[in-house]
Amino acid sequence: MTSPDDPQPFSLRSIAVAAFGPTLLFSIGQGAILPVVALSARDLGASVAVAALIVTLIGLGSWFFNLPASLVTLKFGERWSIVGAAAAGALALAAAGVSYLITDGLWLLAVAMAVVGMAASVFGLARQKYLTEAVPVEFRARALSTLGGTNRIGVFIGPFVGAAVMHFFGIGGAYWVGVVAMVAAAMLSVTIPDLQVAGDGSGGDPGPQPTLRGVAVSHAGIFLSLGLGILLLSALRSSRQVVIPLWADHLGMDATQASLIYGLSGAIDMLVFYPAGKLMDRKGRQWVAIPSTLIMGIALVLIPLTGSFTGLLLAALLIGFGNGISSGLVMTLGADFSPDRGRGQFLGLWRFIADAGATGGPVLLSGVTAAVSLGAGVWATGVLGFAAAVVFAITIPRLKHRRNY
Structure with missing residues (x-):
């Protein structure tokens, strides 16, 4: 029998909603738009090559923003980086959703896709860093595998949700599904508990952060x-x-x-x-x-x-x-x-x-x-x-x- 002061055994279920819920919602938003970005670009007058390039901007934005993302996470912490990334992704998808209504809509769509990639970079790095520090090492692979699996499930579900909405509202409906999903991800991310970072035991000033x-x-x-x-x-x-x-x-x-x-x-x-x-x-x-x-x-x-x-x-x-x-x-x-x-x-x-x-x-x-x-x-x-x-x-x-x- 354990005393009230003994630490409770860790369970992934105890952090499931806060840790994996935002990831599921964010990836549903991504999955909803992925099948329609190239089609949107074509509707806005892009050639096949330019449409393919605009789709690629999501990956390029994520790739090149990985290093700045580490600095963003360091400055604002994991929780607020996740919240901010989801909010930025929602704003970018809202911009993509109204790109049909302006003269230079193709440029707006291109910028929006790059921002979605950048937001995904911050979101992904911050959630990985959070779970790395929040989960005991003996559960680490299960936690991070579940994180990866949750992301895949969301990307798998997203196109079906987007297709259902597009049936009533046209191709722009997919972007508004993404907006709703990412806003929900940002709101749920606010509930993520702050990490209690243990000191190194020396009691001294750890000094400046490594570059x-x-x-x-x-x-x-x-x-x-x-x-x-x-x-x-x-x-x-x-x-x-x-x-x-x-x-x-x-x-x-x-x-x-x-x-x-x-x-x-x-x-x-x-x-x-x-x-x-x-x-x-x-x-x-x-x-x-x-x-x-x-x-x-x-x-x-x-x-x-x-x-x-x-x-x-x-x-x-x-x-x-x-x-x-x-x-x-x-x-x-x-x-x-x-x-x-x-x-x-x-x-x-x-x-x-x-x-x-x-x-x-x-x-x-x-x-x-x-x-x-x-x-x-x-x-x-x-x-x-x-x-x-x-x-x-x-x-x-x-x-x-x-x-x-």
């Missing part, structure tokens, strides 16, 4: 070794999103068949994140890092060998499983190696590396496809999975840090 440059230099070994694995994993993940619809088109399938395959792959992706996080907490990060990258690599290598709906579906389901079990892996490894002082700066650099890979993966696929063939491009992305597995197998057991897992 981005200082953290980059002091942790260069981690960024150049394990960071390479994160770069490769992120490139692999982003490439598989492009490969499935492209190969479906190559086989002559219609949009309905391609969407069905993609959706079923995403459904498998969402089902396995928590067991994978539990495995990482109990057995170690390698038990997920290596199998997940090998599975995705093998599945991508198999895709050019498929010639039917069933064959592509089976390969896509395998990709979904591999990607699903890696949910939260990038965040968990970043949390493991982040220092107590300078954690925000470290995570900003970590996310910058991951987003660089996410941007570069489709570029590799495009380049090899243009130079050789689509099949060769798909195989090239599959090789990324094997390379990532090798990096993780070498670096994870060799890199030492003070947190045991």
Whole structure:
């Protein structure tokens, strides 16, 4: 029997609404607009190339704002950074929603998408840093895998909610779904409890905060070794999103068949994140890092060998499983190696590396496809999975840090 003074055992359920609710709402808002951004740009007079560029601005805004995001989080704290990012995202989507009503609406849409990406960068970094410090290390992988899984669930639900509203209000309805979702995320984020940061026990002034440059230099070994694995994993993940619809088109399938395959792959992706996080907490990060990258690599290598709906579906389901079990892996490894002082700066650099890979993966696929063939491009992305597995197998057991897992 425990006394009233004994600390209560930690439970993810105790922080579920405050920790994961804003993420679900924010990602629903993102998911609602993703299918319609290019269509909106075309309606506003953009060429196909310009419409694709405007969609890309979301990812570019997130990538390039990762480093400033760490400074924003440091200045305002995790809770208010999350609130502010959700509010900024809502304002940006409201601007996108009225872009049809002004003369230079295409420019407004472009700026709005860049701001959405920047807001997502601050939101993602602040929520990762918050959970890293709020959750005991023995629950860390489960918490961050659940965070990643919640984000995927929201992005999966968002297009359906957006489609339902667009049925009555037209294409602009998707943006207003995003506005409502992000406003709700901001309001719910206000309820996030402040962190009680323990001192270092010395009782002295800890001194000035480390700089981005200082953290980059002091942790260069981690960024150049394990960071390479994160770069490769992120490139692999982003490439598989492009490969499935492209190969479906190559086989002559219609949009309905391609969407069905993609959706079923995403459904498998969402089902396995928590067991994978539990495995990482109990057995170690390698038990997920290596199998997940090998599975995705093998599945991508198999895709050019498929010639039917069933064959592509089976390969896509395998990709979904591999990607699903890696949910939260990038965040968990970043949390493991982040220092107590300078954690925000470290995570900003970590996310910058991951987003660089996410941007570069489709570029590799495009380049090899243009130079050789689509099949060769798909195989090239599959090789990324094997390379990532090798990096993780070498670096994870060799890199030492003070947190045991």
